Structure formats: C-alpha cells, structure tokens
Amino acid sequence: MIQTVATQPFTDQKPGTSGLRKKVRVFQQPHYAENFVQSVFDSLDGYEGQTLVVGGDGRYLNREVIQTVLKMAAANGFGRVLVGKGGILSTPAASHLIRSSGAFGGLILSASHNPGGPDEDFGIKYNIGNGGPAPEKVTDAIAARSLAIDSYKLFDGPDVDIDAIGSSLLGGMTVEVVDPVAGYADLMASLFDFGAIRAMIAGGFTLAFDSMSAVTGPYAVEIFEGRLGAPAGTVMNGTPLPDFGHHHPDPNLVHAKILYDRMMAADAPDFGAASDGDGDRNLIIGRHCYVTPSDSLAVLAANAHLAPGYAAGLKGIARSMPTSGAADRVAEKLGLPLYETPTGWKFFGNLLDAGMATICGEESAGTGSDHVREKDGIWAVLLWLNILAVRQQSVATIMADHWTTYGRNYYARHDYEAIAKDKADALMAALRDKLDSLPGTTNSGGVVKSADDFAYTDPTDQSVSKNQGVRILFTDGSRVVFRLSGTGTEGATLRVYIERYVGPDGELGLETEVALAPLIAAAQEVADIAGYTGMDQPSVIT
The missing domain is CATH 3.40.120.10 (Alpha-D-Glucose-1,6-Bisphosphate, subunit A, domain 3)
Structure with a gap:
C-alpha cells in the first residue's frame, strides 16, 4: 500500500x-x-x-x-x-x-x-x-x-x-x-597489471593501507590481501564502523598520523596509503616521503602509460582551480590539454563524458580517471603500485626525478574550521571588494600581478560558474587562493591555498613551510584572517 x-x-x-x-x-x-x-x-x-x-x-x-x-x-x-x-x-x-x-x-x-x-x-x-x-x-x-x-x-x-x-x-x-566489492575489484583488475604488482609484493615489497574504519576496508582486503597477495594485516582498521572508531576518516597528516608516523620510522614499509569515509580520497606516503595530493596527480598523469588501462595515453588532464599547477607542467610536456575547473567532481564529469580528459584530481586528496565519474582512493593507490612495480624505484626516487624534470610546486592548504558563517562571509566580501586595487601592490609575497574571483565556462555545455574562489597571483608565478568549503556541517571552513613554483634548476629540497613562509605572511596581510576569525593558526595544514 x-x-x-x-x-x-x-x-x-x-x-x-x-x-x-x-x-x-x-x-x-x-x-x-x-x-x-x-x-x-x-x-x-x-x-x-x-x-x-x-x-x-x-x-x-x-x-x-x-x-x-x-x-x-x-x-x-x-x-x-x-x-x-x-x-x-x-x-x-x-x-x-x-x-x-x-x-x-x-x-x-x-x-x-x-x-x-x-x-x-x-x-x-x-x-x-x-x-x-x-x-x-x-x-x-x-x-x-x-x-x-x-x-x-x-x-x-x-x-x-x-x-x-x-x-x-x-x-x-x-x-x-x-x-558491493566484486564488480569494483574486477574493474580494477582490468585497468592495472595485477601480475606485476603481485610479483613485486612477493619479492619483498611491503605496504600498509589504512581504511580508517571506513568503507574501503572490504575493498582493500579483497584487492590488496586477496588478489595481490599482501600479508594479512596489511590493511589497517579494515572493519567499517558506524562511528569510524571515534576517528575522523579524513586521510591527511592530522587524522592519519599513526600511518604517517609508521612511514617515517626507521623500519617503515616501502609504501603507505589511506582512504577516507566513503572511499573516494587518498593519502600517499612513501618510506620517509609524504606526497602532496597535487604532486600525486602530476606523477600519476606523467606515468599513467605504465598501467595497461592507460597504455594508449591520455586525452587530457583536469584539475580543480585550487590544486597546484604541478599537473600543468606535465600536460605541457606531454602536449595534452589542461583544464582548470571549479572545485567539485561534477565539473570533471562533463570533460570525461566528452572524451576531453582521462585523469583528473583535486588538492583535497581526490584523484580519478574516466573509469568512473567520482574520485577513487583505491584506484589512485593501485596506479601508484603499478608505477612502482614497473619502475622498480622508491617513492622518494620517483618524486626527486619528477621535480628535476618538471620543477617543484611548493604547496600547502591551511584550513580554518568552524568559523562563524557571518565572519567567514565578511572576510570573503572584504577580499572581493579590494580585488581591483591589489594589482601592482607589494606585500610579503612580492608584487601582485593580478587578482580575481575565479569563474569557469564549461567547454562542453557553455554553462558558467562564478565566485569560485579569490585568487591573488604574484609576478613570480606564486599565488594565494581563498575560498569557503562546502563540505562541512558546522559553521564555515576557510581554505587558504598557498603555492610557489621553482623550476628544475632551482632549490628543490626546501622544507615546504620555509619555501612558503613569505606567502603565508602575505595571506594574513591581504585577508586579515586573524582579525576576522580570531584564529592565529589554521586548524589543519595539508
């Protein structure tokens, strides 16, 4: 009835x-x-x-x-x-x-x-x-x-x-x-060389995958331990729990600190990874080598041809606007189109459906390809493993080689969480009010080249998305981006993205916070973050 x-x-x-x-x-x-x-x-x-x-x-x-x-x-x-x-x-x-x-x-x-x-x-x-x-x-x-x-x-x-x-x-x-697992696992087996990865693991390669007591546990156990032969216990926190074990299932350096500490220890595994609550995000850490999501996207795009599912090459690369320009360098070198979209996977979907892009990613730990229409944490981990199996090099070596080839985009995201919404809105309004007056001014970050509020015209249907984030671009190619996140449930989260590019012949081995210190100061000067939020430090740095 x-x-x-x-x-x-x-x-x-x-x-x-x-x-x-x-x-x-x-x-x-x-x-x-x-x-x-x-x-x-x-x-x-x-x-x-x-x-x-x-x-x-x-x-x-x-x-x-x-x-x-x-x-x-x-x-x-x-x-x-x-x-x-x-x-x-x-x-x-x-x-x-x-x-x-x-x-x-x-x-x-x-x-x-x-x-x-x-x-x-x-x-x-x-x-x-x-x-x-x-x-x-x-x-x-x-x-x-x-x-x-x-x-x-x-x-x-x-x-x-x-x-x-x-x-x-x-x-x-x-x-x-x-x-819920079998069809997805079969899809992964069709994209990647499971034989090569299995042989690498059988040869002594060690890995740790943290499912964070969230949804990827059954998928990770079936794929990493079942189909690829990793020892039982490779998957940490593999049972999905309604409260995620009282943990925050976000694969970043704050909430996956146990994995990070393990990967920085003297007896660390060769490779560590994590995924989030619903399985669409990923964290990649090599032995003593954390890989930022923006760098991971660039490395995966540069090496995707090593996996059977991408051996024919890529049609294009897409990234969200706040994501670093590391993938842009790869696209340029490979002669591929690069699409810069607003945040939100739905913007990639049109490009994927139109056959204009193959791999896409966001700085918030989301990477994926045209195999589905969502970001995909386990997919990213498997592509990394496929690359490692073919190149027979460590994560640290692959990263060093990438930077000497393409240069390095020093990059960090500072999150100021649970801000009163009126305060967050006032900060963004004040920033937008001063956009026209910023070009030509000087602050701790250098000389401002341009400032705007990012707008996107979708090349597939000509739809327009406005007010997607305030960008402050400097004459040396550095930038600071401000936007409010739409993924929280309490108050507002201000996200500040800070980026500095150094060419292949520049200083590639700096600590990120040292390389970005002038731009971090510039962000405070331009936006008065402390004044609006009452916070002297971000809640989370990734």
Whole structure:
C-alpha cells in the first residue's frame, strides 16, 4: 500500500557540492530525510520502471535511511533498486554500479571524510546516470522543490533484508542486494597489471593501507590481501564502523598520523596509503616521503602509460582551480590539454563524458580517471603500485626525478574550521571588494600581478560558474587562493591555498613551510584572517 504523507518544507535542504550534509540529529527529525529524498525524485523525469542504485559508507543512520529510500523508491515508481549488501557501497563503487547496470541514477548515503556517529554527520547525494554527482541544474531543482514540498510517498511494508545477497519484492519493485566489492575489484583488475604488482609484493615489497574504519576496508582486503597477495594485516582498521572508531576518516597528516608516523620510522614499509569515509580520497606516503595530493596527480598523469588501462595515453588532464599547477607542467610536456575547473567532481564529469580528459584530481586528496565519474582512493593507490612495480624505484626516487624534470610546486592548504558563517562571509566580501586595487601592490609575497574571483565556462555545455574562489597571483608565478568549503556541517571552513613554483634548476629540497613562509605572511596581510576569525593558526595544514 502506498501512503501519501503530509509534510512541510525545511529551509536548509539546498545541496552543496557533494549533496546534503547535516548533523545526524538534523536528519533524525520527522520528515527531514523523506522530504529531501522526495524532492530529489520530484526533480527527475522519466525514472518510472527504471533502476536506482542505493548504498553508503556504513556510517551511523546509514541502514535506517536506506530502508526509507527503498520504501520511497517503491512508492514513486522505480522498477528496481540495487543495494550493496549491508547497505555498503563506496562512492566510486556506487558510480561503477550505476554505469555498469545502466541505472537511471543513484542515492549515495555519505558525508565523505566527515566524522560519523549519533552526534556527528550524515549526508545524501544524488548521482545521475553517468555515475557522477548531479550537475547544478539538478541540485538547483532539488533545492527549489525542497522549499515547496507538501507531501511525500512511502510504501507501507516491512523492512527489506539487506544482509543477504539476492532479490525480493517491495510492492511492485524488485530489490536486488548485491556484492558491493566484486564488480569494483574486477574493474580494477582490468585497468592495472595485477601480475606485476603481485610479483613485486612477493619479492619483498611491503605496504600498509589504512581504511580508517571506513568503507574501503572490504575493498582493500579483497584487492590488496586477496588478489595481490599482501600479508594479512596489511590493511589497517579494515572493519567499517558506524562511528569510524571515534576517528575522523579524513586521510591527511592530522587524522592519519599513526600511518604517517609508521612511514617515517626507521623500519617503515616501502609504501603507505589511506582512504577516507566513503572511499573516494587518498593519502600517499612513501618510506620517509609524504606526497602532496597535487604532486600525486602530476606523477600519476606523467606515468599513467605504465598501467595497461592507460597504455594508449591520455586525452587530457583536469584539475580543480585550487590544486597546484604541478599537473600543468606535465600536460605541457606531454602536449595534452589542461583544464582548470571549479572545485567539485561534477565539473570533471562533463570533460570525461566528452572524451576531453582521462585523469583528473583535486588538492583535497581526490584523484580519478574516466573509469568512473567520482574520485577513487583505491584506484589512485593501485596506479601508484603499478608505477612502482614497473619502475622498480622508491617513492622518494620517483618524486626527486619528477621535480628535476618538471620543477617543484611548493604547496600547502591551511584550513580554518568552524568559523562563524557571518565572519567567514565578511572576510570573503572584504577580499572581493579590494580585488581591483591589489594589482601592482607589494606585500610579503612580492608584487601582485593580478587578482580575481575565479569563474569557469564549461567547454562542453557553455554553462558558467562564478565566485569560485579569490585568487591573488604574484609576478613570480606564486599565488594565494581563498575560498569557503562546502563540505562541512558546522559553521564555515576557510581554505587558504598557498603555492610557489621553482623550476628544475632551482632549490628543490626546501622544507615546504620555509619555501612558503613569505606567502603565508602575505595571506594574513591581504585577508586579515586573524582579525576576522580570531584564529592565529589554521586548524589543519595539508
């Protein structure tokens, strides 16, 4: 029986760059999750009888909301839902399942790298039929509908057993519980030389992978320990937990410090890596050698041809605007187009669909290719392993060789978290007000060459995205970028990106904080960060 439930709008359901993210307590309000899911369905056309993919990162509230989604999908006319066993699907695996099954789209229940638990974060995002996040025209429609919704549809029936693989009926809709790992692992095996990686590991190569008690545990155990033969225990924190073991599942040097310390120890493994809450981000650390996400993107692009899936070469490289220009140097040397986009994986999707780019990445630890339409943590780790297996060199040696070939982009991101939103907005407004007066002025970073608020015209559909971040560019090629993040659930996060390029013949061995010290001072001088935020130091430096 289909019920029509009366409701009233919530005013805070506008999706961000990665869907709707709020505290669990917000989602637990009566009608809150239902309103948003119905707003998604009401914003779509032509899904009747079609397939929907549903899964998430296993965080607190994941299983309950999946049952709600199943009953609402049945009531709204979907013909079939594919759901990962136990409600588990990493974000890249969900993207692959949408694409491989010919699904109409999918709902991914995740707040990515944000903490989980009853007092922490939850999220829902809609991905379209290409497997990628919904474009702005869809999220705008969802936001508009959420402000006008007055009812939602719900099938009145028992919960579905999502812990047993197989099919069942929910009203007239088929629910198929599928293995969340196998199809994705097969995809990885088709892209990379598992034989070469397996032989490298059998020959004594050691690695450590931290799943951070998040969704990649089952994937990492199957691929690294099962298919590639790494010893049991190679995967750390491999069991997904609803609260991620009370840890913050963000693969950076603060939250993955145990892995970092292990990789800097005298008896460190040859290679260390981590992924985040929903499996789309990555951290790469060689023995005594941390690799920034921006540098990792550049190295992967420069060496991708060593993996079978990319032996034919790349069609292009894409990076988000705040990501360092290291990949630009590679694109130039290889004669490839380089696309600079706003932050948000959906902007890469158009380029990938159009065959204009093959590899893309963001400084926030996301890297991926045209195999899916999301960033993909395990994919990045496997490409690194494939490169190491072919080149038979250490991570440190590969990085040194890269810098002597392309030069080095010294780079850091300073995050100022949980700022009062009015203060953060005031800081950005003040910056925008002074853009016209900055060129030609001098500060600790040098002479300002130009200053603007980044805008992007999509080359595939000519859509325009404005106000994507304030850029201060210096005459020596250095830059400082300011933008507010859209991935938090509390207050605002100011992100300051600081970059200095040094050519192949320059000083390539400086400590990052030393190389960037003048630009860090310039960022404070230009934006008065301390004055607006009350913070003398960033919350996190990556």
